[in-house]
Amino acid sequence: MAAMTAAQSPAGQLLSVRDLAVVFRTRTGEVPAVREVSFDLARGEIFGLVGESGSGKSTVLTALTRMLARNARITSGRIGFDGADLLALREPAMRRLRGDRIGLIPQRPMTSLSPATSIGRQLRWHLDGLDDAGRLKELLGGVGLDALLDRLDGYPFEFSGGQLQRLLIAVAALGKQPDLLLADEPTTTLDATVQAQVLRLLLELRDRVGSAMVFVTHDLGVISQISDRIGVMYAGRLVEVAPARELFAAPRHPYTRALLEAIPVRHRRGEPLRTIPGTVTGANRLSGCPFAPRCPIALDLCREENPAPRETGLSLVRCHRAGEDL
Numbered sequence: 001m002a003a004m005t006a007a008q009s010p011a012g013q014l015l016s017v018r019d020l021a022v023v024f025r026t027r028t029g030e031v032p033a034v035r036e037v038s039f040d041l042a043r044g045e046i047f048g049l050v051g052e053s054g055s056g057k058s059t060v061l062t063a064l065t066r067m068l069a070r071n072a073r074i075t076s077g078r079i080g081f082d083g084a085d086l087l088a089l090r091e092p093a094m095r096r097l098r099g100d101r102i103g104l105i106p107q108r109p110m111t112s113l114s115p116a117t118s119i120g121r122q123l124r125w126h127l128d129g130l131d132d133a134g135r136l137k138e139l140l141g142g143v144g145l146d147a148l149l150d151r152l153d154g155y156p157f158e159f160s161g162g163q164l165q166r167l168l169i170a171v172a173a174l175g176k177q178p179d180l181l182l183a184d185e186p187t188t189t190l191d192a193t194v195q196a197q198v199l200r201l202l203l204e205l206r207d208r209v210g211s212a213m214v215f216v217t218h219d220l221g222v223i224s225q226i227s228d229r230i231g232v233m234y235a236g237r238l239v240e241v242a243p244a245r246e247l248f249a250a251p252r253h254p255y256t257r258a259l260l261e262a263i264p265v266r267h268r269r270g271e272p273l274r275t276i277p278g279t280v281t282g283a284n285r286l287s288g289c290p291f292a293p294r295c296p297i298a299l300d301l302c303r304e305e306n307p308a309p310r311e312t313g314l315s316l317v318r319c320h321r322a323g324e325d326l
């Protein structure tokens with residue numbers, strides 16, 4: 001691979017994001033969408049990124065592929081991927097990486113497929129010919145779509161959302177067997193039963209292919225089913241990173257606690273998390289802790305100074321009061 005630099009990922013880590021910051025230029029000025037985001041991902045590990053709409057999840061994910069919107073700028077940070085410095089790679093090398101080693105599972109399968117081209121033809125586009133009938137059978141069988149083998153001349157609208165999502169997962173995970181899979185709310189448009197099937201499929205593929213995954217969702221139920229580790233985003237920052245079980249058993253950041261408390265007993269999927277008082281608007285411009293205006297335990301210090309991440313138990317928490325017995 002071109003443009004290799006000294007190994008930047010810590011030993012054993014596939015992905016190492018350090019101090020990532022992204023701003024968007026808008027008519028009303030610059031919007032700091034992502035700030036001081038750092039996390040690592042081991043091979044085969046699933047990292048869930050969760051947070052309210054607008055917290056910066058998609059921006060982090062698209063920064064990892066360097067496919068940000070034109071008005072976006074990465075203002076600081078380093079992204080180490082298997083020893084390469086992603087932000088220093090030339091575009092052709094980055095394109096190869098996106099094709100071979102970093103796979104993307106889209107949010108809406110329908111919009112990622114061409115409506116006027118048969119499924120079979122699109123599979124061939126995505127998978128360099130795919131002439132080998134045996135390989136196609138294996139690929140579709142691998143995501144429970146054996147029945148589609150006889151329907152390859154069908155068009156996307158003739159299939160269900162769940163089938164199309166499986167198809168795209170087959171392409172992204174099995175076709176390319178990437179080291180890293182990125183998924184931005186890949187089950188949000190599916191109904192609950194199909195969603196559960198797709199999540200199971202992703203877990204199964206991780207075991208089979210060994211891909212690591214960054215999985216973005218605003219749904220805590222979904223994130224708990226799929227993640228090994230979870231990062232909670234608030235106003236562009238990662239406010240808590242913890243092993244999944246730890247996060248649910250012992251949430252440390254007041255925002256994480258509020259999120260968990262906001263899950264209704266019978267959580268209805270797809271509903272925005274908006275039962276926490278106050279609003280996130282403008283929080284990414286505050287100088288202190290972005291959550292301070294909504295935080296039930298904020299001190300004066302919290303409004304003045306943004307807390308640095310602190311190790312608390314198994315978690316990394318950005319809270320001045322982390323570790324206090326509250």
Ligand SMILES: Nc1ncnc2c1ncn2[C@@H]1O[C@H](COP(=O)(O)OP(=O)(O)O)[C@@H](O)[C@H]1O
Pocket residue numbers: 024025026031033051052053054055056057058059060069071
């Ligand atoms: N193309 C864009 N131009 C300007 N602002 C943007 C653009 N995309 C996202 N943003 C802003 O960046 C912030 C983070 O957005 P996003 O990463 O999409 O959040 P999430 O995926 O968590 O919903 C939001 O404040 C959003 O309004």
Ligand SMILES: [Mg+2]
Pocket residue numbers: 057058059184
């Ligand atoms: Mg998003």
